Amino acid sequence: MPIFFNVLPPSEALLLLLSHVRPRVQAETLPTVEALDRVTVAPLAAPHPLPTFRRGTMDGYAVRAADTYGATGSLPAFLQVVGEVAMGRPPNVTLSPGQAAIIHTGGALPETADAVVQVENTQPVGDGEIEVVKAVAAGENVIQVGEDVATGEEILPAGHWLRPQDLGGLLALGITEVPVARKPRVALIATGDEVIPPDQEAGPGQVRDINSYTTAAQTLRAGGEPLLYGIIPDDLPALEAAAARAMAEADLLVFSAGSSVSVRDATALVIAGLGEPGILFHGVAIRPGKPTIGAIADGKPAIGLPGNPVSAMNLFDLLVVPTIHRLLDCHNPPQHSVVRARVARNVAATPGREDRVPAKLVRRDGELWAEPVFGKSNLIYTLVHADGTFVVPLDAAGVTAGEWVEVRLF
Amino acid sequence: MPIFFNVLPPSEALLLLLSHVRPRVQAETLPTVEALDRVTVAPLAAPHPLPTFRRGTMDGYAVRAADTYGATGSLPAFLQVVGEVAMGRPPNVTLSPGQAAIIHTGGALPETADAVVQVENTQPVGDGEIEVVKAVAAGENVIQVGEDVATGEEILPAGHWLRPQDLGGLLALGITEVPVARKPRVALIATGDEVIPPDQEAGPGQVRDINSYTTAAQTLRAGGEPLLYGIIPDDLPALEAAAARAMAEADLLVFSAGSSVSVRDATALVIAGLGEPGILFHGVAIRPGKPTIGAIADGKPAIGLPGNPVSAMNLFDLLVVPTIHRLLDCHNPPQHSVVRARVARNVAATPGREDRVPAKLVRRDGELWAEPVFGKSNLIYTLVHADGTFVVPLDAAGVTAGEWVEVRLF
Numbered sequence: 010m011p012i013f014f015n016v017l018p019p020s021e022a023l024l025l026l027l028s029h030v031r032p033r034v035q036a037e038t039l040p041t042v043e044a045l046d047r048v049t050v051a052p053l054a055a056p057h058p059l060p061t062f063r064r065g066t067m068d069g070y071a072v073r074a075a076d077t078y079g080a081t082g083s084l085p086a087f088l089q090v091v092g093e094v095a096m097g098r099p100p101n102v103t104l105s106p107g108q109a110a111i112i113h114t115g116g117a118l119p120e121t122a123d124a125v126v127q128v129e130n131t132q133p134v135g136d137g138e139i140e141v142v143k144a145v146a147a148g149e150n151v152i153q154v155g156e157d158v159a160t161g162e163e164i165l166p167a168g169h170w171l172r173p174q175d176l177g178g179l180l181a182l183g184i185t186e187v188p189v190a191r192k193p194r195v196a197l198i199a200t201g202d203e204v205i206p207p208d209q210e211a212g213p214g215q216v217r218d219i220n221s222y223t224t225a226a227q228t229l230r231a232g233g234e235p236l237l238y239g240i241i242p243d244d245l246p247a248l249e250a251a252a253a254r255a256m257a258e259a260d261l262l263v264f265s266a267g268s269s270v271s272v273r274d275a276t277a278l279v280i281a282g283l284g285e286p287g288i289l290f291h292g293v294a295i296r297p298g299k300p301t302i303g304a305i306a307d308g309k310p311a312i313g314l315p316g317n318p319v320s321a322m323n324l325f326d327l328l329v330v331p332t333i334h335r336l337l338d339c340h341n342p343p344q345h346s347v348v349r350a351r352v353a354r355n356v357a358a359t360p361g362r363e364d365r366v367p368a369k370l371v372r373r374d375g376e377l378w379a380e381p382v383f384g385k386s387n388l389i390y391t392l393v394h395a396d397g398t399f400v401v402p403l404d405a406a407g408v409t410a411g412e413w414v415e416v417r418l419f
Numbered sequence: 420m421p422i423f424f425n426v427l428p429p430s431e432a433l434l435l436l437l438s439h440v441r442p443r444v445q446a447e448t449l450p451t452v453e454a455l456d457r458v459t460v461a462p463l464a465a466p467h468p469l470p471t472f473r474r475g476t477m478d479g480y481a482v483r484a485a486d487t488y489g490a491t492g493s494l495p496a497f498l499q500v501v502g503e504v505a506m507g508r509p510p511n512v513t514l515s516p517g518q519a520a521i522i523h524t525g526g527a528l529p530e531t532a533d534a535v536v537q538v539e540n541t542q543p544v545g546d547g548e549i550e551v552v553k554a555v556a557a558g559e560n561v562i563q564v565g566e567d568v569a570t571g572e573e574i575l576p577a578g579h580w581l582r583p584q585d586l587g588g589l590l591a592l593g594i595t596e597v598p599v600a601r602k603p604r605v606a607l608i609a610t611g612d613e614v615i616p617p618d619q620e621a622g623p624g625q626v627r628d629i630n631s632y633t634t635a636a637q638t639l640r641a642g643g644e645p646l647l648y649g650i651i652p653d654d655l656p657a658l659e660a661a662a663a664r665a666m667a668e669a670d671l672l673v674f675s676a677g678s679s680v681s682v683r684d685a686t687a688l689v690i691a692g693l694g695e696p697g698i699l700f701h702g703v704a705i706r707p708g709k710p711t712i713g714a715i716a717d718g719k720p721a722i723g724l725p726g727n728p729v730s731a732m733n734l735f736d737l738l739v740v741p742t743i744h745r746l747l748d749c750h751n752p753p754q755h756s757v758v759r760a761r762v763a764r765n766v767a768a769t770p771g772r773e774d775r776v777p778a779k780l781v782r783r784d785g786e787l788w789a790e791p792v793f794g795k796s797n798l799i800y801t802l803v804h805a806d807g808t809f810v811v812p813l814d815a816a817g818v819t820a821g822e823w824v825e826v827r828l829f
Binding site for chain 2: 152172202208419
């Protein structure tokens with residue numbers, strides 16, 4: 010079977026892949042207080058209005074606004090204080106014309122009151138009377154019932170990544186459980202005869218597996234559940250068996266291929282044989298990370314990442330993270346922070362290939378500079394020493410020192 | 420005891436608070452694979468070089484570079500192929516002058532080889548011989564021992580927030596356990612007679628506690644451990660008892676005050692009485708969130724947040740998140756993503772106060788616009804409907820439609 014080599018620009022590779030990915034959203038119900046960074050599966054509606062009662066927004070006096078009309082410092086309105094609104098209780102006061110009640114921020118407005126006069130605009134004058142030196146309009150300093158949300162209003166759409174304030178919004182309405190998407194299960198399969206587990210002593214010619222763990226961490230941050238399949242030797246039946254298990258257990262398969270030609274070929278063969286339509290592209294015009302495979306097998310995305318750890322992280326970020334978000338059907342996934350900085354030195358690049366350059370951010374003379382971290386692209390410490398990466402676009406021959414770039418922190 | 424009111428601009432309030440916060444870093448040792456988003460407590464050094472052996476970076480032939488000098492397409496060098504480097508094994512070939520060995524990307528260079536010729540620059544010519552059509556320099560296509568990191572080199576400083584690539588860097592060196600800072604314990608104390616737990620039916624005048632949960636989520640994101648103390652009624656001894664417990668158990672105390680004057684006064688009294696030097700500021704020139712207290716009590720920061728949920732989140736973000744990072748002694752904490760956008764309509768503001776305006780991001784004609792989400796500042800759904808906030812600076816009277824602002828996503 011021929012391994013076709015069909016190299017696409019990064020944005021096209023991503024679009025082609027995503028065009029085949031259907032959301033696979035199974036719901037599970039979680040306590041709202043544990044649903045941070047999970048994704049809703051259905052729109053949620055308000056079971057009751059918020060607030061449920063008319064609330065004052067100032068410390069002062071609940072009044073009938075009409076009683077204050079025309080009031081000024083030189084011609085104040087005089088009102089009789091007939092009570093105080095207790096916090097957390099139904100209002101126990103009713104105002105007749107010419108009457109007021111003490112109210113605290115957040116307190117419930119008495120039934121016949123329709124505004125709050127700030128305490129600063131009043132003056133006690135003895136005998137339980139106050140003078141009001143500034144008129145208020147009806148509704149002033151009051152939150153109306155349903156002003157935050159009305160009953161039945163959609164409060165969150167489906168596919169919403171839950172942030173701290175979203176949990177607050179749900180709990181404010183007494184929604185203490187929320188159906189969220191099960192985390193997409195991402196099978197992480199490492200291959201290569203030279204690769205050993207990190208807790209083993211590396212003999213000559215051996216390197217420790219780090220791709221399983223860097224991509225597991227990336228999976229967690231993207232909202233997925235990593236399933237580690239360990240290190241599969243450079244052996245077609247063993248790879249096929251691991252892939253078959255992953256097809257049964259996971260929503261998304263990620264291979265990080267060993268370095269040798271034979272294991273790369275074996276990985277490509279296995280990916281091609283997983284199901285229809287098979288391989289969509291084999292090669293992405295990006296550095297580092299060119300020898301990457303994108304495939305769809307019977308509806309499941311399968312990505313073959315290069316073995317070198319920087320390429321693997323780079324292409325995971327480009328292709329797998331958006332795929333996880335698509336599986337979650339999420340419209341507002343978390344984004345990398347982006348910082349504008351000036352490039353500290355010239356960076357050469359090859360047109361026709363997008364370069365992702367690791368860079369350290371340095372503040373100099375009040376300006377932010379991106380110092381490229383040079384080093385062969387497969388050295389993990391180029392990424393450890395970097396704060397992020399910037400892109401030299403496909404059609405550029407490089408970036409000149411002093412040019413502005415956007416550094417994506419990661 | 421007088422409650423002094425000492426309002427500071429936001430940046431000054433933060434600086435004053437942080438100037439009193441000492442890192443409180445207790446170490447705990449975690450498996451490296453579980454240390455994502457934790458913070459190192461000491462610099463870490465490489466126990467051995469990386470890589471540990473000379474590795475080829477191309478598929479091709481390991482050679483003695485001198486044998487290829489002067490080789491061109493018209494005048495190739497001829498080399499005898501004497502073996503193949505097996506992946507993951509010590510090199511089992513030694514090259515004499517005029518000899519080459521097949522090598523795969525990542526393979527170990529034979530001892531007397533010093534370069535790799537890419538397969539594309541070779542041609543088999545029969546009898547186990549190849550011609551080399553392009554000379555290589557010594558060291559070409561080779562990663563030297565220690566080129567990624569040298570033995571003893573500092574690989575991570577103290578106070579480093581561990582990202583996916585950092586875990587990879589540690590595991591590549593066989594560092595499978597890492598000492599990290601224990602998460603700072605953040606006591607979250609809600610107060611107010613009108614506040615009830617979220618799973619209860621809210622009667623007239625009652626509102627559900629959401630500050631405990633929004634700030635718990637913010638604590639988690641900032642790398643802290645939230646300790647929820649529940650809702651304390653508006654009662655000085657009860658507040659004092661909760662605060663004493665928090666002083667004993669937590670590294671940082673956060674009160675979210677109820678709405679009424681009396682509970683706000685009681686909270687301020689309790690904070691003032693926790694220890695020396697006491698309250699640093701009482702009031703921050705920011706909207707929403709002005710009535711905020713910053714204090715230090717016997718070395719522990721104590722923050723009194725306003726009761727309204729938007730203010731509470733806003734000031735938590737401004738003051739508490741950096742305090743958690745300072746307690747962790749972290750130099751690279753995660754940052755909010757920032758997006759530049761044009762303001763979709765005029766926003767008025769009061770000079771002398773920093774405004775944080777919730778906004779929704781909308782793409783229009785290829786440009787990103789920030790639509791302010793209007794609403795009274797204590798409505799939690801203004802934040803739920805927003806993608807982030809932008810700042811109207813202290814000295815500005817507003818922002819004009821079309822102006823560029825930086826929207827912090829949260």
